[in-house]
Amino acid sequence: MNNQKLFFQKKGCETMKETISKVLEANLRDWNDWCWQMKQKSICSDFSNLSALGLISPDVKEQRRRVGLTPYNVKLLLYLKESDPQGYDAESLQSFLPSGKNDEEHQWAWARRHDLPSSRFWVRLPVPRFFKTLFTGRGSDTEIQTLEKMYPHTDVLIATAMCARHCSFCFREVGDARGEAARMTGSMNAVMNAVQAIIARKTPHVLVTGGDPLTRSNQQLCQMLAPLVESKTVQVLRLATRLVVDLPMRCYDEELLAMLRDFAQQMKRRHASFRIVTHINHPCELTLEAVKALENIQACGIEVMNQTAVLHGVNDDVATLRKLLMETDRLGVRNYKLFHSMPVKGTEKLRVPIRKFRELVSSLHQWLPGTSVPPANVVTLVGKMPVSPSGRWMFPIPFTNRILCRSFRGEWYLFKDIWDIGRHLREAMVLVTVVLILTVLPLAKLSDPVSENRTANQTQSITRVAMLADELGYPDAWARQRFAPFVEGNTLYLPLHGL
Numbered sequence: 001m002n003n004q005k006l007f008f009q010k011k012g013c014e015t016m017k018e019t020i021s022k023v024l025e026a027n028l029r030d031w032n033d034w035c036w037q038m039k040q041k042s043i044c045s046d047f048s049n050l051s052a053l054g055l056i057s058p059d060v061k062e063q064r065r066r067v068g069l070t071p072y073n074v075k076l077l078l079y080l081k082e083s084d085p086q087g088y089d090a091e092s093l094q095s096f097l098p099s100g101k102n103d104e105e106h107q108w109a110w111a112r113r114h115d116l117p118s119s120r121f122w123v124r125l126p127v128p129r130f131f132k133t134l135f136t137g138r139g140s141d142t143e144i145q146t147l148e149k150m151y152p153h154t155d156v157l158i159a160t161a162m163c164a165r166h167c168s169f170c171f172r173e174v175g176d177a178r179g180e181a182a183r184m185t186g187s188m189n190a191v192m193n194a195v196q197a198i199i200a201r202k203t204p205h206v207l208v209t210g211g212d213p214l215t216r217s218n219q220q221l222c223q224m225l226a227p228l229v230e231s232k233t234v235q236v237l238r239l240a241t242r243l244v245v246d247l248p249m250r251c252y253d254e255e256l257l258a259m260l261r262d263f264a265q266q267m268k269r270r271h272a273s274f275r276i277v278t279h280i281n282h283p284c285e286l287t288l289e290a291v292k293a294l295e296n297i298q299a300c301g302i303e304v305m306n307q308t309a310v311l312h313g314v315n316d317d318v319a320t321l322r323k324l325l326m327e328t329d330r331l332g333v334r335n336y337k338l339f340h341s342m343p344v345k346g347t348e349k350l351r352v353p354i355r356k357f358r359e360l361v362s363s364l365h366q367w368l369p370g371t372s373v374p375p376a377n378v379v380t381l382v383g384k385m386p387v388s389p390s391g392r393w394m395f396p397i398p399f400t401n402r403i404l405c406r407s408f409r410g411e412w413y414l415f416k417d418i419w420d421i422g423r424h425l426r427e428a429m430v431l432v433t434v435v436l437i438l439t440v441l442p443l444a445k446l447s448d449p450v451s452e453n454r455t456a457n458q459t460q461s462i463t464r465v466a467m468l469a470d471e472l473g474y475p476d477a478w479a480r481q482r483f484a485p486f487v488e489g490n491t492l493y494l495p496l497h498g499l
Contacts, residue, residue, distance in 0.1 A: 024075050034243075034250040037070045038164065038215070044069045053078065056096060067096060068166035070247055072289070080284055087284030090314040093350065094167055094281060147194035151383070155203040157194055159224060160211035164247040169311060169350050171342045188220060195227050202233040207277075209240040218255050229263045229274070237267065238305075240277040245285040248293035261300035268301070275303045278333065281315055283324045286331075294331055307337035308374070310357055311350045318363040325364065325372045335374035338364075340387070342379055354378065355390070362389035366409070398427045 030036045043049060045067050051058045055077055069077075073095065080088035148156035163170075198206055206228055213221065228234050243250045250256070264274040276297050280286065297304055306328050308315070315321050325335050338361070341351045352360075361376045377384040395404040396417075403415040 024071055024078075026071070031071070032249050032252055034247055034253065037072055037247055037249060040071050041068060041164075044071050044074045050074075055081075055092070068163065069095060070164050072247055072249070073165050076284075076287065084284060087282065090282040090320075091284060093311065093313050094169070095165060096168060145190045145194065147197060151205075153203065154205040154207060155198045155201065157191070157198065157206060157208045157224075158210055159191055159208050159213040160216055162215045163210065163212045164215065164243055164250075167242075169309060169341055169344060169347050171344050188223070191224055195224060199227060199231045199233065204233065204235040205238075206234050206236070207238045207240060212241050212243055212246075213239055214241045214243045214250050214256075218253070218259060221256070222259055225263060229266050232270065234267075234272065236273045236275070237263075238275045238277050240279070242279045244276075244278045244293045244297070244304075245280055245287075245290045248287075248289040251293035251296050257296055257300055260297070260302060264300055264302045273303070275305055277336075278304060278306045279308070280306050280324065280328060280333075281308055281311060282320065283327055286324075286327055291331065294333060298332055303334065304332070305334045305336045306374075307339065308335070309339055309341050310352055310360060311341055312352050313350070316352045316356065316360065318360060318367070321360060321364060322368060325368060325374070329369075329372040335372060338374045338376045339384075340376075340378040354387070358387055358390035361387060362392060365389050365392075366407075396423060398431075399424060 026036070047056065047067070050056045050067070050069075053074070055074070073091075077088065077091055077095070080091055146158045148158065150156060208225070208228075213224075216224070225237070225239075228237055260274075260276075267274045278294075294304055308321070308324065310316055310321070315324065321338075328335055340354065340357050341347070343351070357376070357378075364373050376387040376389075378387055379385075393404075393406040394415075396402075397404060401417045401419050403417050405413045405415050407413070
């Protein structure tokens with residue numbers, strides 16, 4: 001019976017493998033069609049098919065947050081499994097949730113939304129804004145569906161809740177029907193209402209993100225982006241997409257490229273900027289297809305910028321980050337952000353300590369040119385916090401124009417600065433304050449007028465010792481403890497804390 005069951009399991013596994021193999025061995029015309037790739041996503045994301053290919057363990061159970069892979073992602077994983085084990089581990093960690101007891105809870109660790117209809121929101125509503133900011137964080141304002149306002153001059157438009165691949169570290173929980181992206185994103189009408197609100201607000205910087213905006217059709221993209229491009233108040237328009245490395249075939253679409261080229265030229269004519277922001281975390285993602293996609297976008301006259309999240313087991317070593325940043329710099333992609341992974345429940349194994357993050361930043365500054373090293377920061381509910389490299393110090397020597405510097409390797413150097421009058425004035429004020437404190441404190445010791453007038457006979461006639469707190473006859477006993485010990489009559493009064 002067991003042999004028969006094993007036979008059927010093996011036969012079923014072979015059938016699944018044949019099914020997905022037909023998808024992976026499609027003709028070039030279908031393979032380069034991004035719509036076809038998205039249609040095959042359900043087959044390539046099925047746990048049984050992935051198990052048949054040996055990409056995941058058969059014991060792994062389907063989770064609330066679904067895995068999302070296209071044929072391109074699966075084929076890349078299979079290639080890396082055979083040729084680059086380190087790259088395979090990095091890609092699999094980004095594609096699948098790490099195994100652990102918290103896998104089912106994949107959500108933003110903090111109460112990031114202030115507009116959710118929950119009792120917690122109504123309790124916090126009457127709390128003064130100062131205390132909200134101090135204890136809970138400002139978060140982002142989401143008064144309008146699909147629209148966030150994290151900074152005064154920046155609006156974030158959530159264009160869609162769909163991505164080509166569901167990244168395991170995504171804080172918007174793409175792939176979860178109850179996730180943040182699904183809750184925030186509405187119909188195309190809701191997106192257009194948000195676009196009109198951005199124009200009415202006269203917001204200078206707009207970030208279009210999701211999900212991935214490029215999963216929208218060309219018609220929807222044009223309908224959504226055209227008003228922002230034509231608005232004279234929008235100075236910088238950024239389109240955030242990961243399809244450059246997750247589904248590069250999207251950037252082979254001539255109609256899309258022509259539309260993006262037209263948008264870039266329109267904004268350039270009025271001295272504004274249209275940019276594409278990618279998200280590349282590992283050098284193995286820069287395949288020939290991805291490089292071609294980057295070159296197609298750059299050929300449209302669009303600046304491409306990259307942001308990288310530091311993830312444990314993916315790129316938390318100097319060699320990997322150095323190779324990635326040098327490659328993107330070589331391809332003409334501006335590295336503009338290196339950020340610490342966000343506190344998402346269920347992804348603790350992907351996070352690195354801040355201490356190690358600072359050490360990585362220090363190493364990158366030590367060994368890479370300035371054009372390759374992006375600014376590092378930690379994303380919090382009160383905005384981005386810049387992270388300075390560890391091990392690098394600068395000590396101004398008081399009343400001189402010299403700065404004592406320490407490099408990452410422990411080397412000390414005396415740097416000659418210009419004379420800074422403001423710094424010297426502050427140093428002088430600190431010095432004067434310290435001198436005054438040291439001079440005045442000994443003189444500020446108050447004496448007891450009673451003890452000054454007592455005679456030797458009074459001192460010799462002490463027959464009783466008492467604590468000030470025990471003497472209710474003194475109405476100012478608590479105030480007079482500063483003068484103790486002192487003699488009053490035949491009693492020696494001690495301070496409250498004793499001698």
